[in-house]
Amino acid sequence: MSEHAYSPLERAAIYRAIGERRDMRHFAGGTVAPELLTRLLQAxxxxxxxxxxxxxxxxxxSDRELRGRIQALVEEExxxxxxxxxxxxxxxxxxKVEGIGQCAEVLVAALSDDRERHIFGRRTLPEMDLASLACALQNLWLAAxxxxxxxxxxxxxEPAALAELLGMPAGAKPLAVLCLGPVQAFYPAPMLSLEGWAEPQPLAEMLYENHWGQRP
Known part of the structure; x- marks a missing residue:
């Protein structure tokens, strides 16, 4: 065990949050306290x-009419x-693909309009800006x-339609509409699995060694 490891209880809490994170579609209304929302966004x-x-x-x-217009864009798609x-x-x-009308908070996460100036790490992999935003969303998910x-x-x-609705500058791109708030309960498994739409595959199916397709 590394001397830098967290305590057993702390480690268990981290793995529990990872294991119980769910893409939620059912919300119970309510509110999210401003200080809590700030803490989540800081994460x-x-x-x-x-x-x-x-x-x-x-x-x-925060504008309920604007929230409704975003929901209409989602329904069109x-x-x-x-x-x-x-x-x-x-x-x-x-x-059920969204909870925009029932959740406490709606956030739109987007890529900035000035990211093209960043060359470090993006010269051959320009999509690393998207990967970085995805990391931020995972932090937010686990903290929530x-x-x-x-x-x-x-x-x-449709990204262009949402960008226009929110007055985003050229080059900025919305990636996610985030529904956030209290829920009655967390799904015991991914909702799409519970609904019979798809089944998650085990890690063994995704893990190779040395060469593509070569199993450990």
Whole structure:
């Protein structure tokens, strides 16, 4: 055991938050105290980022009418997605894909408009700006779970339409509509698994050694 390891109880809490994190779609209304929201966003802001570019930008949606317009954009894309799914369209339309109308807080997470100037770590992998933002969202998700709040990542929207709605500058790109707030209960397993849409694959199916496809 490394001398830098946390105590057994602290380690157990971290692994518990990771294991119990869920992409939530059902919320119980309520509120998120301002100091708690700040603490969660600070956790997101402490995420690693390639070249310390910190490409994340968060927009808190406090206007209820604006929240409704965002929900309408999501609904438009939900219908388009169903059409693209063909035989599974009816099954998809039965899934609950967002909780924008019921959650306590709605946040939009976006990539900044000035990230092209960052070359360090992006010259051959420009998508590392997206990876950095994803790390921030995972921090936020885990911190929210530790605080007993649910969070859902909604990606069903046309980025250009949402960017225009929120007055984003050229080059900025929304990546996620985040639903955050109290829940009645956390799903015991991923919701899509509970609904029979898909099953998570075991780590053994994703782990190779030395060469692609070579099992340990």
């Amino acid at each position: 997101a802001h402490q995420a690693p980022s390639v070249g310390l570019m910190q490409p994340w930008r968060f927009i808190r949606i 939900r219908v388009r997605t169903a059409e693209a799914l063909g035989q599974r369209s009816d099954e998809f339309m039965q899934l 779970r530790a605080e007993g709040l649910g969070m859902g990542w909604v990606s069903l929207f």
